[in-house]
Amino acid sequence: RSSSISLPHIFSLVIATPQSVFGSLFSGQTILIARPSSPQRPHANPYSVSPLLMASPLCVSLALVPGPCEPEDLIDGIIFAANYLGSTQLLSERNPSKNIRMMQAQEAVSRVKNADGDTQTLTEVDLFISTQRIKVLNADTQETMMDNALRTISYIADIGNIVVLMARRRMPRTASQDCIETTPGAPEAKKQYKMICHVFESEDAQLIAQSIGQAFSVAYQEFLRANGINPEDLSQKEYSDIINTQEMYNDDLIHFSNSENCKELTLEKSKGEILGVVIVESGWGSILPTVILANMMNGGPAARSGKLKIGDQIMSINNTSLVGLPLATCQGIIKGLKNQVQVKMNIVSCPPVTTVLIKRPDLKYQLGFSVQNGIICSLMRGGIAERGGVRVGHRIIEINGQSVVATAHEKIVQALSNSVGEIHMKTMPAAMFRLLTGQETPMYI
Numbered sequence: 001r002s003s004s005i006s007l008p009h010i011f012s013l014v015i016a017t018p019q020s021v022f023g024s025l026f027s028g029q030t031i032l033i034a035r036p037s038s039p040q041r042p043h044a045n046p047y048s049v050s051p052l053l054m055a056s057p058l059c060v061s062l063a064l065v066p067g068p069c070e071p072e073d074l075i076d077g078i079i080f081a082a083n084y085l086g087s088t089q090l091l092s093e094r095n096p097s098k099n100i101r102m103m104q105a106q107e108a109v110s111r112v113k114n115a116d117g118d119t120q121t122l123t124e125v126d127l128f129i130s131t132q133r134i135k136v137l138n139a140d141t142q143e144t145m146m147d148n149a150l151r152t153i154s155y156i157a158d159i160g161n162i163v164v165l166m167a168r169r170r171m172p173r174t175a176s177q178d179c180i181e182t183t184p185g186a187p188e189a190k191k192q193y194k195m196i197c198h199v200f201e202s203e204d205a206q207l208i209a210q211s212i213g214q215a216f217s218v219a220y221q222e223f224l225r226a227n228g229i230n231p232e233d234l235s236q237k238e239y240s241d242i243i244n245t246q247e248m249y250n251d252d253l254i255h256f257s258n259s260e261n262c263k264e265l266t267l268e269k270s271k272g273e274i275l276g277v278v279i280v281e282s283g284w285g286s287i288l289p290t291v292i293l294a295n296m297m298n299g300g301p302a303a304r305s306g307k308l309k310i311g312d313q314i315m316s317i318n319n320t321s322l323v324g325l326p327l328a329t330c331q332g333i334i335k336g337l338k339n340q341v342q343v344k345m346n347i348v349s350c351p352p353v354t355t356v357l358i359k360r361p362d363l364k365y366q367l368g369f370s371v372q373n374g375i376i377c378s379l380m381r382g383g384i385a386e387r388g389g390v391r392v393g394h395r396i397i398e399i400n401g402q403s404v405v406a407t408a409h410e411k412i413v414q415a416l417s418n419s420v421g422e423i424h425m426k427t428m429p430a431a432m433f434r435l436l437t438g439q440e441t442p443m444y445i
């Protein structure tokens with residue numbers, strides 16, 4: 001979310017507002033998209049940001065970027081009057097849902113208000129918003145109280161006359177003081193990150209939130225132009241035509257359609273004995289979302305049987321389907337087998353590595369997924385990446401025949417950003433990768 005292709009990080013703006021707002025933010029070689037969704041509450045318009053890898057095709061000319069402000073004014077910066085109520089710090093997962101973000105915003109408001117009660121002191125401020133940054137200045141002295149690059153804002157919510165700006169604290173590359181693991185060896189999604197929430201009061205609360213959303217869109221338009229791309233060339237129809245010519249490619253289609261890979265097994269175990277497995281999610285984007293066998297305990301029932309392999313997808317256990325169930329629910333079902341002496345399983349035999357084929361005819365077409373430190377963080381529904389078999393939560397192992405296991409984030413982004421034609425990748429669930437490489441200790445169930 002920014003305006004220089006040399007910046008290291010990027011974010012994507014997700015806007016939940018009645019208006020149809022298209023745009024995105026960028027930074028470094030990674031670009032984020034802004035996509036509209038229906039509001040869940042009539043008085044709450046949350047704006048959530050998450051990392052993404054290529055730009056949305058839903059672009060319009062700068063003069064037509066929707067929003068309450070003149071786009072040219074946002075480039076220079078606009079100012080809103082507000083009262084600063086206070087700030088608080090929350091712990092959050094890396095990429096929580098919009099509903100959780102909204103609850104966090106409401107909790108921040110509650111904390112700030114309860115801290116001072118009825119004697120709360122209001123500080124009059126000028127809220128400066130531009131395509132580069134958001135600054136808070138004391139209205140009387142014009143001293144800078146806060147100064148945040150636009151790309152660091154991860155969530156904006158307006159609740160009545162209250163505005164909450166939420167920013168995740170930047171983590172040094174080698175330090176982890178801003179990242180707190182709830183349990184040793186916790187997976188990335190379960191780690192807790194420090195989030196700073198600034199709370200303001202203003203009659204223009206909704207207008208402020210919409211203006212920040214528009215600033216992201218204008219920043220993206222400027223980024224395209226600065227890199228020689230005319231946003232008007234990226235029409236939705238043109239992109240849709242490309243999508244419609246591409247067939248779905250996914251390893252699942254190959255394995256699920258081969259009856260030899262679909263097996264029904266019966267495992268023998270002692271009463272009170274755990275099955276001795278570690279399971280992980282197959283990842284959003286799978287043809288049939290279920291759990292994958294990621295590790296087996298030496299000498300445990302699963303390993304003793306000789307019938308299972310790492311990478312096998314588990315469809316059902318004792319006639320209970322696991323397809324579409326949350327990971328925690330699947331783990332609970334397996335833990336409940338402790339007193340059973342026989343376990344029936346339906347599995348699809350799959351290799352631990354997933355093969356991906358993305359067909360990208362030109363650089364102007366977005367890949368439609370995000371990547372952070374080699375891990376796929378998000379995926380645009382209906383894009384060429386989804387058709388190619390990309391899955392959220394997977395670690396990229398190889399790109400076009402070259403291993404990227406030990407490759408820096410920036411180089412992975414660069415390799416993907418500059419690739420056209422057929423892009424071949426190999427991926428596996430990030431949690432499985434950490435187990436296989438000894439980064440995490442397996443917790444058998």
